[in-house]
Amino acid sequence: MLAHLSDNASPSIIAGTNARVGFDAQRNGKLWSNLKEICELLQLPAFASAADEEVLFQHVQFKAGQRIHTIGQPFDMLYIVNSGFLKTALIDEAGNEHVLGFPMRGDLFGMDGIHSKYHTCEAAALTSCDIILVPFKTLAALGRKHAELEIAIFSAMSRELVREQAMVSMLGSLSSEARVARFLVNLSDRFARMGYSGKQFNLRMTRQEIGSYLGLTLETVSRTFSAFNKIGLIAIDQRAVEIRDLHALKTLRRLPPSIGRPKAARPTQPSAEAA
Amino acid sequence: MLAHLSDNASPSIIAGTNARVGFDAQRNGKLWSNLKEICELLQLPAFASAADEEVLFQHVQFKAGQRIHTIGQPFDMLYIVNSGFLKTALIDEAGNEHVLGFPMRGDLFGMDGIHSKYHTCEAAALTSCDIILVPFKTLAALGRKHAELEIAIFSAMSRELVREQAMVSMLGSLSSEARVARFLVNLSDRFARMGYSGKQFNLRMTRQEIGSYLGLTLETVSRTFSAFNKIGLIAIDQRAVEIRDLHALKTLRRLPPSIGRPKAARPTQPSAEAA
DNA sequence: CGGCACGTTGAGAAAATTCAACTCACGTGG
DNA sequence: CCACGTGAGTTGAATTTTCTCAACGTGCCG
Structure with a gap:
């Protein structure tokens, strides 16, 4: 029960350029961050002049299940995760959710809305979250003022692009086992x-959400976890995971045939038998 | 035989801020474009002050098979396709190519390199191409000068992000037939x-490249084309395509079972038979 | 102490891949 | 000028992978 929340996806106070820090940082249990703090959170090289900026960015709390933004919602903010876990997802024509990512501390999201001025995906909290609101216009204006910041924004978007390309490549070519293995390594x-x-x-996240993210069914995810557990790559009990053999997970391409599907060893010549 | 080309992926003349238009536009058979022309090509709303910019961007010609940039190559340019067809691709650890896209006239590529300062994918010409070189530093500086341009660059990157998200979603959830159908609709x-x-x-592009792009094998692509051909959605002969039923292609989810795999109608009860 | 969402596991079905043979178009060199 | 080699494309059959459907455990919240 971190804070009283207004409602689904519409924080009524607009983040921006008001506020003196000591006072407002505590008001309503909310926090405000300055540009330098944000750069650090995003792991951007905090450039010299950033410290001088007095602009403050508001934090907002969300509880598990609440949406930060929805599909079709007008875009004007970017969001930075200060704490908590989220998912971003597309809903296709048939109404099926397709999970795109699992943002967590230090991740920036909402950039999908820049192009069309409307969000094309939704973001929902998987746990209680503390999210920093970054009005896009404010950020763009700061970028124009500080060359290093502008580059850093381009860089953050480029990183996201590369991440998605890797995702596309993975979905296009890896076996279910390799996808699950990489998912675990990535989380780790x-x-x-x-x-x-x-x-x-x-x-x-649920098996369903993992499956949606990896382009697999929840059953396949569950079976793969079980198989990894059996051969000692991980120990898993419900949502608690222990990585036992990180190297094997990193390099795994495909499980030996007999493991995943417990079938008697097949003779190399499947010729005359089983009459 | 459009122009004499220096070599693979290393145009020796650096595009930038030199050059008077009338003269250099013709020199060496190369062209130069100004900011306004580039905005039009990218279908960005050409803003007022763009016309005043005197910066010129160099064109370079590539022949089919040549690489515009390679994986690992230091990044300092973005590229805009003025004419011709290309592919962008990742090479995975096993050495397999994974096609990410097929840039054509008006498309911007090379943004993958912004983050790490090195290209993470390669771009190769499928036909003769005329490519505009856009030094990233120059573009960023112009963005800082013109608010509308800065937003337009963010917007272009966001559009790419959304495109890739749609790709991820497609790879994660659509049947082979639906993927091929959407590919054709998209090209159309x-x-x-x-x-x-x-x-x-x-x-x-080859069936192999289409398959790689769609996360399918070349045989599956070929079979799907044949099936579409058979039921009159398209007419296809080698690389020549005619779209016959665009609407059906747009809405196709899955082919009726008997079409793709011509098998005798199976009894609903596959019980006692085939002794 | 239900009710219910989440997770596991099995068996059979379906989709897509693999392997293989064959055809076709095109360019090169005899 | 035509034979021939080669890369591209097509098609078939068998196999593998993943999905679907279904039943059953499990843990948690009201």
């Missing part, structure tokens, strides 16, 4: 970078 | 927008 990396254990962590 | 749209016929056109 991100938890480690956040200062948490990269070896033991809790999944914040 | 783009040809039409370029002023060519959206009904009849030539594929510039």
Whole structure:
């Protein structure tokens, strides 16, 4: 119960250029961050002049299940995750959700809306979240003022582009096992970078959401987890994961045939038998 | 035989801020474009002050098979297609190519390199191409000068992001037939927008490249084309395509079972038979 | 203590791949 | 000028992978 929340996806106070820090930082249990803090959070090289900027960005809390933005909603903000876990997703014509990513601390999202001025995907909180609102116009204006910041914004978008390209490549060519393995390695990396254990962590999303993200069914995800568990690559119990053999997960391409589908070893010549 | 080309992916003349238009536009058979022309080519709203900019951007010609940039190559340019057809692709650890897109006239590419300062994918010409070189530093500086241009660059990157998200969603959830259908519809749209016929056109890429792009094997692509041909959605002969039923292609989810795989109608009860 | 969403597991079906043979178009060199 | 080699494309059959459907555990919230 972190804070009282207005409602679904429409924070009524607009982040921007008002506010003195000491006072407003505490008001309503909300926080405000300056440009320097944001650069650090995003792991951008905080450039010299950033410290001089007095612009403050508002934090807003969301509870699990709440949407930060929805499909079709007019775009005017970017969002930075200060804490908590989210998912971003597309809804296709048939009404099926397709998960695009799982933003967490330090991740920037909402950039899908820049082009059409409307969001083309939705973002929802998987846990309680603390999100920093970054009015796009404010950010663009700052970019025009500070060359390093402009480049940093381009860079952040480029990074997202590269990430999605890797995703496309993975979906296009890897087996289900390899996809699940890489998903775990990726989570492990991100938890480690956040200062948490990269070896033991809790999944914040359902098998369904993982499957949607990886282009697999929830059953295939579940079976693959079980198979990894059986051969000692991981230990998994519900949402609690322990990475046991990171290297194997990183390099895994395909499981030996007999593991995933427990079938008697097949003779190399499947010729005359089983009459 | 459009022009004499230096070599693979290393145009020796650096585009930038030199050059008087009338003279250099013809020198060496090369062309130079100003900011206004580029905005038009990219279908950006050409803003007022763009016309005043005297910066010129160099064109370079590539022949089919040549690479515009390679993986690992230091990034300093963006590229705009003035004419011709290309592919962009990732090479995975196993050495397999994974096609990411097929840039054509009006498309901007090379943005993958902004983040890491090195290109993470390669771009190769499928036909003879005329490419405009846009030094990234020059573009960023212009963005800082013109608010509308800065927004337009963000917008172009956002559009690419949304395009890739749609791709991820497609790879994650659509059948092979639906993917191929959408691929054809997408090509049709783009040809039409370029002023060519959206009904009849030539594929510039192999079945292998289409398959790689769609996350399918070349055989599946070929079979799907044949099936579409058989039921009259398209007419196809080698690389020549005629779109016969655009609406059906747009809405296709899955082919009726008997079409793709010509098998005798199976009894609803596959019980006692085939002794 | 239900009710219910989440997760696991199995068996059979469907989709797509693999392997293989064959055809076709095109360009090169004899 | 035509034979021939080669890369591209087509098609078939068998196999593999993944999905679908279904049943059953499990843990949590009201």
